[in-house]
Amino acid sequence: MxxxxxxxxxxxxxNIINEDRKVxxxxxxxxxxxxxxxxxxxxxxxxxxxxLNFGLAAANQGLCNLxxxxxxxxxxxxxxxxxxQEDVKWLGxxxxxxxxxxxxxxxxxxEYALQLIKKGQAYVCDLxxxxxxxxxxxxxxxxxxxxxxxxxxxxxxxxxxxxRAGEFPxxxxxxxxxxxxxxxxxxxxxxxxxxxxxxxxxxxxDEWCIYPxxxxxxxxxxxxxxxxxxxxxxEFADHRPFYDWxxxxxxxxxxxxxxxxxxxxxxxxxxxxxxSKRKLRELVEKGFVDGWDDPRMPTISGFRRRGYTPASIxxxxxxxxxxxxxxxxxxxxxxxxxxxxxxxxxxxxxAVLRPLKVIIENYPVDQVEWVEAENNPENPxxxxxxxxxxxxxxxxxxDFMIDPPKKFFRLAPGREIRLKNAYIIKCEEVIVDExxxxxxxxxxxxxxxxxxxGATSGRKxxxxxxxxxxxxxLDAEIRLYDHLFMVENPDSEEEGVDxxxxxxxMSLEILRDCKVEPGLAQAQPGTRxxxxxxGYFYLDPKAESExxxxxxxxVALRDTWAKIQKGS
Ligand code: ATP
Ligand code: MG
Numbered sequence: 231m232x233x234x235x236x237x238x239x240x241x242x243x244x245n246i247i248n249e250d251r252k253v254x255x256x257x258x259x260x261x262x263x264x265x266x267x268x269x270x271x272x273x274x275x276x277x278x279x280x281x282l283n284f285g286l287a288a289a290n291q292g293l294c295n296l297x298x299x300x301x302x303x304x305x306x307x308x309x310x311x312x313x314x315q316e317d318v319k320w321l322g323x324x325x326x327x328x329x330x331x332x333x334x335x336x337x338x339x340x341e342y343a344l345q346l347i348k349k350g351q352a353y354v355c356d357l358x359x360x361x362x363x364x365x366x367x368x369x370x371x372x373x374x375x376x377x378x379x380x381x382x383x384x385x386x387x388x389x390x391x392x393x394r395a396g397e398f399p400x401x402x403x404x405x406x407x408x409x410x411x412x413x414x415x416x417x418x419x420x421x422x423x424x425x426x427x428x429x430x431x432x433x434x435x436d437e438w439c440i441y442p443x444x445x446x447x448x449x450x451x452x453x454x455x456x457x458x459x460x461x462x463x464x465e466f467a468d469h470r471p472f473y474d475w476x477x478x479x480x481x482x483x484x485x486x487x488x489x490x491x492x493x494x495x496x497x498x499x500x501x502x503x504x505x506s507k508r509k510l511r512e513l514v515e516k517g518f519v520d521g522w523d524d525p526r527m528p529t530i531s532g533f534r535r536r537g538y539t540p541a542s543i544x545x546x547x548x549x550x551x552x553x554x555x556x557x558x559x560x561x562x563x564x565x566x567x568x569x570x571x572x573x574x575x576x577x578x579x580x581a582v583l584r585p586l587k588v589i590i591e592n593y594p595v596d597q598v599e600w601v602e603a604e605n606n607p608e609n610p611x612x613x614x615x616x617x618x619x620x621x622x623x624x625x626x627x628x629d630f631m632i633d634p635p636k637k638f639f640r641l642a643p644g645r646e647i648r649l650k651n652a653y654i655i656k657c658e659e660v661i662v663d664e665x666x667x668x669x670x671x672x673x674x675x676x677x678x679x680x681x682x683x684g685a686t687s688g689r690k691x692x693x694x695x696x697x698x699x700x701x702x703x704l705d706a707e708i709r710l711y712d713h714l715f716m717v718e719n720p721d722s723e724e725e726g727v728d729x730x731x732x733x734x735x736m737s738l739e740i741l742r743d744c745k746v747e748p749g750l751a752q753a754q755p756g757t758r759x760x761x762x763x764x765g766y767f768y769l770d771p772k773a774e775s776e777x778x779x780x781x782x783x784x785v786a787l788r789d790t791w792a793k794i795q796k797g798s
Contacts, residue, residue: 241551241552242495242552242554243282243286243459243461243493243495243552244289244290246459246493247260247286247290247459250458250459250491251290255458256456256458256488257488259292259456259458259488260286260287260290260291260292260293260458260459261287261292261293261294261295261455261456261457261458261459262283262284262286262287262292262293262294262295262457262458262459262460262461263283263294263295263296263297263452263455263460264276264279264280264283264284264294264295264296264297264318264325265297265298265299265448265451265462266298266299266314267298267299267300267301267302267305267306267444268298268299268300268306268307268308268310268311268314268432269302269305269306269307269310269507269511270310270507270510270511270522271310271313271314271317271507271510271522271523271529271530271531272313272314272317272318272529272530272531273505273507273510273527273528273529273530274498274500274503274505274528274529274530274533274543274546274564275497275498275499275500275505275528276317276530277321277530277543277544277547278497278498278547278550279461279463280318280321280323281321281544281547281548282461282495282547282552283461284323286459286461292458293326293328294323294325294328295325295328295329295330295455295457296314296315296318296325296328296329296330297329297330297331297332297451297455298311298314298330298331298332298333299332299444299447299448300332300333300431300432300433301332301333301441301442301443301444301447302441302444303427303429303430303431303432303441304427304429306431306432307432308432311432313522313531315329316531317530317531317534320530320534321530321540321543321544322540322541322544328455330451330455331433332442332447332448332451333431333433333434335447335450335451335454336434336437336438336441336442338450338454338485339442339446339447339450340394340440340442342450342480343390343405343423343424343442343446344387344390345480345481346407346423346479346480347383347386347387347390347405348383348387349479350383350408351407351408351409351479352386352390352405352406352407352423353376353378353379353380353381353386353405353406353408354378354381354385354386354389354390354393354403354404354405354406355376355378355379355403355404355405355406355420356378356402356403357376357377357378358401359401362376362404362422365411366411366416366419367411367416367419368416369416372411372412373412373416373419373420375411376406376411376420379408379420389403390405390424393424393439393440394438394439394440396428396439398426399426400426400427400428400439401425401426402426403426404422404423404424404425404426405422405423405424405440406420406421406422406423407420407421407423407446407472407475407476409421409472409475415468415471417445417468417469417471417472418471418472418475421443421445421472422443423442423443423446424440424441424442424443425440425441425443426439426440427439427440427441429441445469445472445476446476448460448473449473449474449476449477449490449492450476450477450480450482452490453477453480453482453486453488453489453490454482454485454486455486456486456487456488456490457490458488458490458491459490459493460473460490460491460492460493461492461493461494461495462492462493462494462495463494463495463497464494464495464496464497464554464556465497466492466494467494469492470492470494473492474492477489477490494554495552495553495554496552496553496554496555496556496557498550498559499556499557499558499559499719499721500528500558500559500561500564501558501559501560501561501562501718501719502561502713502714502715502716502717502718502720503528503561503713503714503715503720504528504715504720504721504729505528505721506721509721509729510522510527510528510529512730513527513730514527518730518733519714523535523772525537525709525711525782526711526713526714526737526738527714528714530543535770535772535782536711536768536782536784537568537758537766537767537768537770537784538568538784539568539571539572539758541571542564542567542568542570543564543567545567545570545571546563546564546567549563550563558718558719560791561713562789562790562791565789565790565791566791568766568784568785569766569785569787572758572760572766572784573608573760574606574608575609575758576606576758576759576760576766577605577606577612577759577760578603578604578605578606578607578759578760578761578762579746579747579749579750579759579760579761579762580603580617580650580696580697580698580746580747580761580762581696581698581706581708581744581745581746581747581750581759581761581762581764581767581781582624582625582626582696582697582698582703582744582745582746583626583708583741583744583761583764584626584627584628584743584744585624585625585626585627585743585744585745586624586625586626586627586629586630586669586671586672587622587623587624587670587671587672587700588622588623588624588625588655588671588672588673588674588697589621589622589671589672589673589674590621590623590655590674590675590676591658591673591674591675592675592676592678593620593621593676594621595621596621597620597621598618598619598620598699598701598702599618599619599620599681600616600617600618600619601616601617601619601651601652601681601682602614602615602616602617602651602682603615603616603617603650603651606760615749617651617652617699617747617749618699618701618702618748619649619652619653619699620699620700620701620702622699622700622701623649623697623698623699623700624697624698624700624703624745625641625649625672625695625696625697626695626696626763627669628640629641629693629695630642630657630669632660632669639692640692640693640695641655641657641672641693641695642657643659643660644656644657644658645657646691647691647692647694647695648691648693648694648695649694649695649696649697650694650696650697650762651682652681652697653676653677653678653680653681654676654677654686654689655674655675655676655677656674656675656676657672657673657674658673658674658675659672659673660672660673661673677689696761696762696763698745698746698747698748699748700745702747702748703745703746703747703748704745704746704747704748704750704751704779705743705744705745705746705779706744706745706746706750706778706779706780706781707740707741707742707744707773707775707779707780707781708740708741708744708767708780708781708783709738709739709740709741709770709773709780709781709782709783710738710739710740710741710783711737711738711782711783712734712736712737712738712739713734713737714733714734714737715729715732715733715734716732716733716734717732720732746761746779746781750769750779753779754769755769755770756768756769756771757769758784759781761781763787764783764786764787765783765784765785765786765787766783766784766785766787767781767782767783767784768781768782768784769781770782
């Protein structure tokens with residue numbers, strides 16, 4: 231993997247790695263893994279974990295595995311397995327040939343469980359799920375031993391093998407670790423290792439009717455892959471003693487060497503966003519959004535569909551850094567990252583989102599002039615292009631007011647504006663639709679000398695507008711997006727308030743009568759542009775529409791993040 235792809239600033243995990251390498255722990259190797267559960271599409275929080283795991287490996291001449299944590303067949307699906315691979319690749323990372331599944335280890339995990347039973351460190355328990363919970367105690371009270379805790383090794387072996395053979399119904403029995411029901415850490419109070427579950431697994435089919443628990447499978451999967459640094463989010467800190475217990479008790483040395491260390495970091499929370507897969511799945515399944523890749527979704531596929539680039543997401547992950555305490559990141563920072571990239575790389579074009587017809591009455595009928603326009607003033611190497619100008623054009627409805635307030639510097643009756651790269655026009659007459667009272671059309675005059683090179687080309691008028699020639703313009707559909715949620719923290723758990731009630735009803739606005747400059751007929755699907763004064767747009771390769779061209783607005787131009795930074 232190319233180390234230049236990420237630019238990791240120093241962080242506390244890198245410091246741990248530095249220490250480990252100094253003392254030659256695990257032979258100085260660095261081997262991480264990204265361990266998604268294939269029960270949903272990846273989101274921007276996963277992107278942080280991907281950048282961190284693959285990034286640390288690359289920065290330390292190490293390796294990073296992709297491992298599917300597929301221990302819960304009832305919620306998992308191959309669709310997710312495939313989308314996850316696509317998303318990790320799209321972000322720019324490679325696991326080479328090291329793609330694994332926890333289900334690859336089901337047989338050996340079963341052998342390890344037999345080993346634990348033989349050592350007297352695991353037992354079959356017949357308590358129901360509710361009873362186990364009741365026996366577990368609380369943060370302030372110790373738990374109670376299960377009445378099945380003192381079963382003999384022989385009986386436990388027999389029962390566990392019969393669990394595996396399918397002799398008992400789902401939920402009838404579990405295998406538990408025998409640790410300490412009085413431990414101050416609830417995770418150490420005889421946690422469940424195996425449960426009986428008849429569910430067809432997307433890889434192992436009906437081969438198994440018992441499945442290992444995540445907390446048991448995870449440390450052993452790490453060990454079997456010879457992972458050195460097992461990076462996870464903070465909520466697993468309380469599980470670390472059990473992670474270590476498992477590695478201490480199971481003798482995996484015949485299969486693998488070294489010992490992984492679990493390290494926790496703060497998960498990414500993003501404003502105006504929910505990040506739990508359960509909630510994201512609900513939004514998809516109940517039709518609140520149009521699929522996992524709806525451009526409003528915080529999924530990697532949603533950002534891709536919206537028009538974000540992999541580099542902008544990696545840049546964002548670098549900038550937010552790695553912390554040990556949870557916090558909320560402003561989504562404006564992510565928007566800033568894509569704006570900064572596209573400001574330099576995206577060609578400028580003219581597009582009129584809400585067209586208003588303008589007829590320039592003193593301009594010759596049938597005349598077309600080709601005016602020159604810069605493709606990107608931030609990046610002169612991108613050159614110039616020619617745009618057709620003619621007697622009938624479209625301007626933005628917002629650029630005209632019949633009765634303007636004082637500070638309105640655009641077009642109004644009797645006033646002038648400059649058309650970008652072309653002439654100054656003056657509004658002579660307003661045609662109003664008699665039925666609706668709306669402005670239907672403007673009749674203007676132009677100053678023939680006001681174009682670049684003309685006698686009055688330097689004449690100053692207060693406003694400049696974008697425009698397109700009516701006869702040449704292409705029709706397009708443009709989709710404007712706003713935050714999916716109206717409030718900064720839709721996840722905050724107020725009593726009786728469902729997060730879905732905080733969905734923003736205005737998160738999508740579809741404009742179907744847009745007019746864009748003719749050169750866009752040649753644009754490749756998947757290209758990004760700056761529509762002057764309107765933001766950055768992506769020619770959606772997937773959207774289908776009768777008009778043909780469908781653009782997603784990635785972000786508007788106004789950079790609230792840069793503003794916040796300046797103000798502070
Ligand atoms: P959920 O709880 O919503 O199902 P998860 O954390 O269980 O999500 P996994 O598929 O298990 O999802 O996550 C894979 C990896 O990504 C884990 O190592 C997890 O810690 C990490 N991860 C998940 N969400 C975030 C986040 N918001 N920020 C950083 N890392 C995350
Ligand atoms: Mg998880």
